[in-house]
Amino acid sequence: MSVEVLDGATIVSFVEDEEAFMHFGIDVKEIQMSLLSLRLLFVKFDHDANGAVDLEEFRKETKQMMLAMANGLGFLLFQMVLEEDSFLKKAVQREAIKMDA
Numbered sequence: 001m002s003v004e005v006l007d008g009a010t011i012v013s014f015v016e017d018e019e020a021f022m023h024f025g026i027d028v029k030e031i032q033m034s035l036l037s038l039r040l041l042f043v044k045f046d047h048d049a050n051g052a053v054d055l056e057e058f059r060k061e062t063k064q065m066m067l068a069m070a071n072g073l074g075f076l077l078f079q080m081v082l083e084e085d086s087f088l089k090k091a092v093q094r095e096a097i098k099m100d101a
Contacts, residue, residue: 062087 045053045061082089
């Protein structure tokens with residue numbers, strides 16, 4: 001954050017400069033790449049190509065991602081911050097219950 005000094009003329013000048021005013025601080029190329037990545041991810045999830053990702057398609061892809069993550073981690077122990085209702089948190093809780101039994 002910063003403290004700046006400006007007046008009405010500064011604002012008028014900015015608004016009248018089409019290029020500066022229309023930019024909005026957005027990197028259009030970066031947004032286009034992000035949209036392309038999201039489209040490709042959607043296509044990967046939408047197995048039946050019906051334009052929607054149903055629960056079973058989501059479940060299959062999520063399972064595949066989690067197994068790939070597990071394969072990458074192997075049997076190394078590590079600490080990680082987990083969200084309360086995340087799949088990884090549920091996996092840890094399930095393992096703890098199994099160890100207590």
